[in-house]
Amino acid sequence: MERVFSIGKLATASGSKVETIRYYESIGLLPEPERNAGNQRRYTARHYDRLTFILHARDLGLSTEAVRQLIDLSQHPDMPCRDADEIARRQLDDVRQRIARLKLLEAELERTLSSCSHGTIAECKVIEALAQCGACERHHRPPR
Amino acid sequence: MERVFSIGKLATASGSKVETIRYYESIGLLPEPERNAGNQRRYTARHYDRLTFILHARDLGLSTEAVRQLIDLSQHPDMPCRDADEIARRQLDDVRQRIARLKLLEAELERTLSSCSHGTIAECKVIEALAQCGACERHHRPPR
DNA sequence: ATAATTCCTGTAGTCACTATAGGTTCAAGC
DNA sequence: GCTTGAACCTATAGTGACTACAGGAATTAT
Structure with missing residues (x-):
């Protein structure tokens, strides 16, 4: 029974905006979430984690492209961290x-x-x- | 007889680019210059001065809107400089x-x-x- | 039950350029 | 005078990283 929440809750929880979240999904930085019966996005804690990762990296001035690279890297945990x-x-x-x-x-x-x-x-x-x-x-x- | 020069010369003289100059004209920061018989832009020293003004201001981080305001101001020389x-x-x-x-x-x-x-x-x-x-x-x- | 809020998609706008396509004009060398 | 190549022209689209809007559908609050 994983806790899920709406895009609006995710936005306020993360300190970002609904539009920004949909934008990150559209450029493939955030994975597409499940939808409820009424076609609305339902997010989990994993989305929250990924989103804060993106937001922190952006805050530090990394481009979305750099963020994309870091995400790719983090999905190969046995690579050297160089x-x-x-x-x-x-x-x-x-x-x-x-x-x-x-x-x-x-x-x-x-x-x-x-x-x-x-x-x-x-x-x-x-x-x-x-x-x-x-x-x-x-x-x-x-x-x- | 006033010295005139092409957009390319103006670009190299000012350290900017041909496209940038045309862009500044298109948004009304640079006045439209005269054209020669073949429809090519011919610039004068006044254009050069205006352009360096714009470039310096942009280098200092002013928005084009702020530059526009300063240009407007400079055309009313008896206003207070506040x-x-x-x-x-x-x-x-x-x-x-x-x-x-x-x-x-x-x-x-x-x-x-x-x-x-x-x-x-x-x-x-x-x-x-x-x-x-x-x-x-x-x-x-x-x-x- | 109704009203207000939130959500959806898709598109267009922002800023300050930069790049491209497809054509015209100019300047230099022969 | 002619040719060739560089520089110029307009118009349009692309960039990055969102933001805003229109016109609806779903959800939530009263």
């Missing part, structure tokens, strides 16, 4: 790069804002700063 | 939140990886960590 490790490691590199980049942006925005003269738009440093180059990394040159 | 300032300030808040969030993820991924036993998938801490809660902020409860 592959799963590798996925997490790549993700960590990525997160660190995003942090570094955002810190540059933060500094640039701070600089931009601190120089705001609170005059009119014509002398607004925010717009000026964006029109010029500042600490920009984009490799471009004015067309002379 | 509005432009406000847009940049909101963006700074946002950047700081993203940094804070990513740092949590970084710590979580580090924790996850440092405990990897390099055994088989069955005992892989990466997958285990994602299946459980850890430092997760998602407010959910298992369905008992």
Whole structure:
């Protein structure tokens, strides 16, 4: 007598949304659940576990593709875990790069804002700063 | 006689792509340029300036909508610059939140990886960590 | 029994591009 | 002047990861 529950309950229990759950099913991340007599989805604890796995991985910034790989891996329990490790490691590199980049942006925005003269738009440093180059990394040159 | 140049030159000069330039025109961020006899776009320095403005703002993480607002603002030079300032300030808040969030993820991924036993998938801490809660902020409860 | 809520499918919309197809125009070399 | 290849044109579809809607059917609450 396994406890089953509706898609709405699964959504609130997991902190996600009904539409998101159906979406994960549609792209094959969540297995299709049983249906009741009225064609409504009935989920079990296994679905809940799989869903929280997906949600946690997504929260950590993994793509659905990476999640799919991890799920595939986890279904071959006797493989070496190097592959799963590798996925997490790549993700960590990525997160660190995003942090570094955002810190540059933060500094640039701070600089931009601190120089705001609170005059009119014509002398607004925010717009000026964006029109010029500042600490920009984009490799471009004015067309002379 | 104003120097004019093709979409390809504008792309390389600005460090963007031909398709992106046409896209910005299509959503009304870049004004429609003149065309030559053969219907090809001919750009001037003013287009280059506008484009770098857009690209810098996008690099800083502003949405195209925010860029649109800034452009609108810059066309009313006698308005107070408070509005432009406000847009940049909101963006700074946002950047700081993203940094804070990513740092949590970084710590979580580090924790996850440092405990990897390099055994088989069955005992892989990466997958285990994602299946459980850890430092997760998602407010959910298992369905008992 | 009726009303309100939840569920169903299918489709379209979002954001900010990117890619493709099928054609036209331009620029360089001969 | 001609040919060839690169660059350009429009229009449409695809991406990722959902979100929103329309129009119904089922369930739950009163």
